[in-house]
Amino acid sequence: MATQKQKQELEEKLLGLVAARFQGDRRNAFTYYDADRDGRIGKEELKAMLADAGVGNGLTRWAWAKGIIEELDKSGDGTISWDEFAAAID
Numbered sequence: 001m002a003t004q005k006q007k008q009e010l011e012e013k014l015l016g017l018v019a020a021r022f023q024g025d026r027r028n029a030f031t032y033y034d035a036d037r038d039g040r041i042g043k044e045e046l047k048a049m050l051a052d053a054g055v056g057n058g059l060t061r062w063a064w065a066k067g068i069i070e071e072l073d074k075s076g077d078g079t080i081s082w083d084e085f086a087a088a089i090d
Helices: 004-022 026-033 043-053 061-072 082-089
Strands: none
Touching: 004 026, 004 043, 004 082, 026 043, 026 082, 043 061, 061 082
């Protein structure tokens, strides 16, 4: 489980990525990282997003992705849907 400080840093970096690369359009960011276009962001796709946001490093990013999916995945399918993503960053 991430600390409050880690969660705040994660949020700031992801929102910074969305602002800088996608002009604040969260839906476009989600679509961009949904590489297989299935309407969900899986672990590998999330790791790419985290890398672009500067979260963790090559050795720790898998743990970040695993923890984020565990926290956001309300449906239990091991991925993040648009609704789950939007709820987390709003």
